[in-house]
Amino acid sequence: MTEFADAARAAAQALRELFPPTPLQRNAFLSERYGAEIWLKREDLSPVRSYKIRGAFNAMRKRLSSEAGEVRFVCASAGNHAQGMAFACAHFGVKGTVFMPVTTPAQKIDKTRVFGGDNVEIRLVGDFFDQTLAAARAYCTEAGAQFLPPFDDLHVIEGQASVAVEMLQQLGGPPDILVLPVGGGGLSAGMTRYLSAVRAHCEVVLVEPVGGPSLTAALKAGAPVEVPITDTFVDGAAVARIGDLTFAALKGTDPGQVFLAPENRICVTIQEMLNHEGIVLEPAGALSLDVLPEIADRIRGKRVVCVTSGGNFDFERLPEVKERAMRYQGLKKYFILRLPQRPGALREFLELLGPDDDIARFEYLKKSARNFGSVLIGIETKDAATFPRLFERIAERGFAFRDITEDELLAEFLI
Structure with missing residues (x-):
């Protein structure tokens, strides 16, 4: 363990050739919301806007020192x-x-x-x-040539552990609670191994996306297993199989300390941090913040560090983020309406909408040989409580409809 701690400190020192320690910043917005002292370890502010530079640099440094000739x-x-x-x-x-x-x-x-x-x-x-x-x-x-793994490599893990070296120096000791994202496990394995090696005791909360729960599956099976990736939105952490070396460091984790973050909820977190704080986070970079509502009771009054692991966000994805966030918050619904093919039917339906109901999608195909036509409708509103009342009014008027918002197959095909 001492050898690993020394290697992590050496990696942190060597990294100073490239960039100073990433900031550890107290976030007033989140601290006030949760009644805690919440600090963000800003790995999204590294030269490549993620912590990945650490492991790649350290592994390359180690191999160049041991290899003769061109590599x-x-x-x-x-x-x-x-x-x-x-x-x-x-x-x-x-x-x-x-x-x-x-x-x-x-x-x-x-x-x-x-x-x-x-x-x-x-x-x-x-x-x-x-x-x-x-x-x-x-x-x-x-x-x-030399293959450089993204996470399942001892030297990569040592490099990622440098985040913990910096955190302890900047904070003056361990936090009460450390919240880390998990993908392949390089960051979480490195940081937890270092904290254990230097006996810096704190509660560790791990977060992975619902669409790629590789650590959760490995803990259940007792060994790394491959899981199907059901959602690739969190592309920086949706990993089908956690690494062998990284799992060796994490296998003693209490499953109750591992949380799954829904992808649509992560979109809410991304939007909040952008709108309130001007902080741009990629989906994986928002994982550690996204879990805070679930652990609000245990962090109250505590000193908490959340690692924001990356900020490589493509702004062309903003419409998708907004869409998914609104669906999670219940502010946007899609449904298929069976509309009678008679004059005035559409007007009757429109009269059922409230003042804050905005039609964001409307597709109607009139078929002369049928008595009813199908309409695909998307509605945005300001209050999620609007929809139950709207659906009641639609049903009372005798219109048949089907809510397809959570039907992944239909939504992917139609929306």
Whole structure:
């Protein structure tokens, strides 16, 4: 344990070549809301806007010190890990190859290219990440290159542990409660191992997305298992299988300390932090804040640190974030209405709407051979209590309808 703590401190010191410690900031907005002293460890303010630069840098540093001759590094990533490796390649002046799925947004490709410059080659391979990963590993075998894992690597874990080194120095000791996001487990394994090694005792709360609960599944099975990814919205943490090394560090976790964050609720958190605080967080970066309502009773009066793990948010996703947030808050509904095909029927329906009900979607196909036509309607409102009353009025008027807001299959196809 002492050896790991020394390695984490050495990683933190070496990182000063790249950037100063990321800020640890007391957040007045959240502190007042929850009656606690809430601090944010702002990993979204690193040079690549995520903590991933730490592990990539440390692993590269360690391997360069032990390898003789020229080394080429390889990774498979469509996001923060790719950018962290590219930045480290440019810093050390070594060559790297980043494999990305063909479907990777241009913004992420461009940012990786900017960070890596002439030191990094980007290869777009495969429609799905498994295909990209297989291509990257095959290239390593053919070219004799060094594969740089995103989380399941001791040196990567040591690098991520540097977040805990900085936190303890900045806070002057451990917080009462530490809230961490979990994807592949590199950050949570590194930080918890370091805290244990230096005997900095605090309660640790872990949060993973509902659409990719790899730690929850592993704790239940007693070993890492593959889980189906049911929602890719939290792309920075929706991992199908937690790492073997990272799980070894987390296997003693009480399952009651692991929380699942619904993707639509995360959208509410992203919006709140942007609108109230001007803080831009990616979905995975918002995980540690999203769980606060669920643990409000246990954090009251306590000193809490939440790690905001990343801020690489594509603003083209804002409409999706707003849509999902409104659906979670009950402020937007979609339903299919069976409208009689007679003059005045549509006017009768419109008269049922309240003053704050806004039609955001309306699609009506009139079919001359039928007595009824189907209408797809999306309505936004200011108060979630509006909808039960509206649906009562619609039913009383004799219109048949079906609420499809939570029907994932229909909503994905129609909306």
